[in-house]
Amino acid sequence: MTTHSITDLPDLTHIVAEQPDPLLFATVSGAHLYGFPSRDSDVDLRGVHVLPLHDVLGLTPAQETRSRMWDAAGLEMDLVTHDLAKFARLLLRPNGYVLEQLLSPLVVHTTPEHAALVDLAPRLLTAHHVRHYRGFAKTQWRLFERTGELKPLLYTFRVLLTGIHLLRSHEVQADLPTLLDNVPAPDYVGDLITAKAAAEHGHLATLDGAPAHQHITTDIEALHATLTEAEQSTTLPTATDATPDLNDLLIQTRLRTADL
Numbered sequence: 001m002t003t004h005s006i007t008d009l010p011d012l013t014h015i016v017a018e019q020p021d022p023l024l025f026a027t028v029s030g031a032h033l034y035g036f037p038s039r040d041s042d043v044d045l046r047g048v049h050v051l052p053l054h055d056v057l058g059l060t061p062a063q064e065t066r067s068r069m070w071d072a073a074g075l076e077m078d079l080v081t082h083d084l085a086k087f088a089r090l091l092l093r094p095n096g097y098v099l100e101q102l103l104s105p106l107v108v109h110t111t112p113e114h115a116a117l118v119d120l121a122p123r124l125l126t127a128h129h130v131r132h133y134r135g136f137a138k139t140q141w142r143l144f145e146r147t148g149e150l151k152p153l154l155y156t157f158r159v160l161l162t163g164i165h166l167l168r169s170h171e172v173q174a175d176l177p178t179l180l181d182n183v184p185a186p187d188y189v190g191d192l193i194t195a196k197a198a199a200e201h202g203h204l205a206t207l208d209g210a211p212a213h214q215h216i217t218t219d220i221e222a223l224h225a226t227l228t229e230a231e232q233s234t235t236l237p238t239a240t241d242a243t244p245d246l247n248d249l250l251i252q253t254r255l256r257t258a259d260l
Contacts, residue, residue: 008032009028009032009043009106010075012026012028012043012045012108013108013109015045015077015079015108016047016108016109019049019066019081020049021049021050021051021052022049022050022257023047023048023049023050023081023109023111024047024048024049024050024084024111024113024114024117024253025047025048025102025107025109025110025111025113025114025117026045026046026047026081026107026108026109027045027046027047027101027102027104027106027107027108028043028044028045028046028104028106028108029044029045029046029097029100029101029104029106030042030043030044030078031044031151031200032044032106033100033104033106033174033175034154034155034158034174034175034176035158035174035175035176035177035178035193036154036158036176036177036193036196036197037197038196038197038198038199038200038202039197039198039199039200040199040200041200042069042075042076042077042078043075043076043077043078044078044080045077045078045079045080045108046079046080046081046101046104047079047080047081047082047101047108047109048081048082048083048084048087048114048117049066049081049082049083049084050083050084050253050254050257051063051064051083051085052257052258053254053255053257053258056083056085056254062083063083064082064083064085064086065080065081065082065083065086066079066080066081067079067080067081082098084113084250084253084254085250088246088247088249088250091117091124091246092124092240092243092246094124094125094126094128094129094132094240095132096129096132096133096136096159096162096163096166096172097132099121099124099125099129099172100162100172100174102114102117102118102121103118103121103172104174113249113253116249117249120242120245120246120249121172122170123240123241123242123245124240124242124246125166125170125172125236125240126236126237126238126239126240127167127231127234127236127237127238128238129163129166129167129236130163130166130167130227130230130231130234132163133159133160133162133163133166133227134163134224134227136155136159137155137156137159137160137163137220137224137227140152140153140155140156140159141153141156141220144156147203148203148204148205149201149202149203149204150192150195150196150202150203150204151196151200151201151202153192153204153216154176154189154192154193154196156220157176157185157189157192157220157223158174158176158179160220160223160224160226160227161176161179161180161183161185161223162174162179163227163230164183164223164226164227164230165179165182165183166236167227167230167231167233167234167236168183168230168234169182170235170236176189176193177190177193185219185223186211186216186219188210188211191207191209192204192207195207
């Protein structure tokens with residue numbers, strides 16, 4: 001099954017250059033990262049910016065998160081960046097979203113600080129990341145049951161398999177086609193990926209030979225049980241030891257960029 005790469009997307013470097021503060025990195029997330037983009041999928045660009053020193057030292061709260069959605073020559077763009085301090089706090093929460101953004105292979109912009117964050121990532125992984133993936137799976141499953149759309153159904157499978165793989169292998173893998181090669185899953189998931197490629201908001205009910213709802217429900221429940229088993233047997237630590245190094249990286253980056 002095809003895995004997408006950054007070369008499948010238009011040149012996004014000009015967007016990085018347009019940002020008001022320097023970016024430490026920018027990567028593509030969303031359906032392109034997860035391995036099931038549609039022809040009409042938007043591009044989710046995620047990154048980390050560094051606020052000027054005077055913005056974080058003053059009395060006025062700084063804008064730690066910036067978000068923007070717009071149409072770029074017919075391509076819907078969704079850009080979200082966090083200041084490094086907020087991103088670091090999210091990494092320590094723990095938060096699977098930001099780990100996947102940090103480690104996305106679809107890199108639009110990188111720096112030595114990005115590389116330093118990537119080097120710290122293995123030490124940021126904990127057994128508690130299962131909460132993120134279990135909770136996200138339940139949210140997407142409820143959305144699927146309400147709408148019948150393929151997108152939330154594929155998200156449900158994706159996050160469950162990512163969580164299982166993380167707990168077993170200590171590796172963050174967000175690409176669903178790759179996960180299907182590493183974690184046992186129903187055979188029909190590949191067909192769902194192919195079907196979604198034709199339409200971002202396609203419905204399961206429109207597919208010929210689609211599995212019955214009860215069949216899918218049973219498969220999802222089995223994956224939840226597998227996730228729980230992986231949680232009980234994982235050798236991931238319950239806490240990270242990378243906090244001091246992450247703090248040092250934040251301080252050093254603030255000081256280095258103070259005069260830029």
